[in-house]
Amino acid sequence: MVAAVLAGLSLLSLLTCGYLAWGSRRGGAGEAPGNLMGEEPAAGASRTQPHIIFILADDQGFRDVGYHGSEIRTPTLDKLAAEGVKLENYYVQPMCTPSRSQLITGKYQIHTGLQHSIIRPTQPNCLPLDNITLPQKLKEVGYSTHMVGKWHLGFYRRECMPTQRGFDSFFGSLLGSGDYYTHFKCDSPGICGYDLYENDNAAWDHDNGIYSTQMYTQKVQQILASHNPRKPIFLYIAYQAVHSPLQAPGRYFEHYRSINNINRRRYAAMLACLDEAINNVTLALRKYGYYDNSIIIYSSDNGGQPMAGGSNWPLRGSKGTYWEGGIRAIGFVHSPLLKNKGSVCKELVHITDWFPTLITLAEGQIDEDIQLDGYDVWETISEGRRSPRVDILHNIDPIYTKAKNGSWAAGYGIWNTAIQSAIRVNHWKLLTGNPGYSDWVPPQAFSNAGPNRWHNERISWSAGKTVWLFNITADPYERVDLSARHPEVVKQLLRRLSQFNKTAVPVRYPPKDPRSNPKLNGGVWGPWFKEDEKKKKSDKSKGANKQKKSKNKNKKKAN
Helix, strand or coil: CHHHHHHHCCCCCCCCCCCCCCCCCCCCCCCCCCCCCCCCCCCCCCCCCCEEEEEEECCCCCCCCHHHCCCCCCHHHHHHHHHCEEECCEECCCCHHHHHHHHHHCCCHHHCCCCCCCCCCCCCCECCCCCCCHHHHHHHCCCEEEEEEECCCECCCHHHCHHHCCCCEEEEECCCCCCCCCCEEEEECCEEEECCEECCEECHHHCCCCCHHHHHHHHHHHHHHHCCCCCCEEEEEECCCCCCCCCCCHHHHHHHCCCCCHHHHHHHHHHHHHHHHHHHHHHHHHHCCCHHHEEEEEEECCCCCHHHCCCCCCCECCCCCCCHHHHECCEEEECCCCCCCCEEECCCEEHHHHHHHHHHHCCCCCCCCCCCCCCCCHHHHHHCCCCCCCEEEEEEECCCCCCCCCCCCCCCCCCCCCCEEEEEECCEEEEECCCCCCCECCHHHHCCCCCCHHHCECCCCCCCCCEEEEECCCCCCCCCCCCCCCHHHHHHHHHHHHHHHCCCCCCCCCCCCHHHCHHHHCCECCCCCCHHHHHHHHHHHHHHHHHHHHHHHHHHHHC
16 A cells, blocks of 8 residues: 555655845855955856856765754854755765766766776876866856866876866865875875876975865865856865875864764764855855856755765765765755745756756857767756756666576566666656665764664565666655565566666776886875886887788788
8 A cells, every 4th residue: 555655646846935135154174365456345246147156075974064954053054045946856976986077078887987986096097088168068058167176077098187178277185085184095005196186287385284174175266266257157166075094174064073983073074064164165256256147056066975984864875885875965956046046946957957057057159979978957956947957877787796586587678787776757766777875874873982783774675686766756765665566667667777878978987007007106095007118008009010911011022
């Protein structure tokens, strides 16, 4: 009975009206410097092309914001979201590289070759160079483009660097994680290096032991102070927080001494610092004359990691999985340009949608030959209209560990259920293969000094299970599997998976390259692949082939 009710419920859009004025001011994580131009803020910026500020948090759990009921205080995020539009049916990817690649290209992972895992520091891999990026498209229509924070889209060649992919300037890290103070990262024993860059060079001059959240905020303020607000700017701020290692300045622990779990306590302090930093970014937008014509987008890149202090409750699963806890994210838009301020959007939105949405807002053009997976959702967000999106391919990963009991037979001859995949079509969500860590981790799990899995909720699946079906609209917590009850729906979604898979490009996941060792590159993580070396090798091989051919000809003549 319960399952039938769940399967039949319809998607509802909830809109609540109300507008609050921004008024709080406080210093802290990156206090605003003086106007570096020595001028008064501009009276008003260009009204045609908005300033675009995209803030991407790292590993922030679904519950870890005040308006989702967290014990961690996030007054800035709460206020910005309350005055803007909260995205409560918003999806990203379960890990860092996939989300970032889809944001910057508007394409699913299967269409860039990055459908497996993340880009590792030692891999000769990066976002394919034939993919045009969001900053490149914005530059075409006159935007100044700047990136501050974590790149994690590959760097083995110079052409892969942020400044070669559309950004006028870059200040931040190339890898997926590292020490917040020293900016050093060890990928494995003996493979360690410095990872802080300004444009294309190691930023040794900035190695002053400043906590990265505060350092990045100060850089953002400097950019805003030195830019002319009458000219449009795209500012991509990809904070390192709250990704491990769990580090934060001491004063941010003040309100969280009562949290016994050390990882949760550190995580809370990191998030408190991040919230304050975003407050200072917002104040800088006001101070330097950008705010009235700005669009601020806030998003997490994936779900939280409970073992590292993050909470996705009441969603199931965690970072790195295709359960809702891994892919359903905190997200909101804050802007004076919104028509329905103070509202909640429950229409389907995905991280690929920002590419066409922002290019359209910037008065740019989407090339006809670019096969995008994203949709323009501005009217959905700003005016409360229906989303043009009806489905999301969460992913198809053909090289992830295969489910032992998966088979074509279990997939009705349509799909091999040993393959890890997940897809959403309207209310329905289908998962196949090995979907990953599947516990629900309630707040009580963080009540002890260390991780306590006794509080977690589990379901013991019957042996051989490799297909799951949920009505996510009615059952967002994925508690009632409907695959046995609705085999026709399962078949429909398997066919859709098969259609998507026909458009997939080969997976790019090369083995590690020993030349990537920072010891061979001045102690710095950075580009190691030299195009000249490749040409020399190819020239040598061509020369060798010519010599072989000439020798063979001489032998024939002699014979």
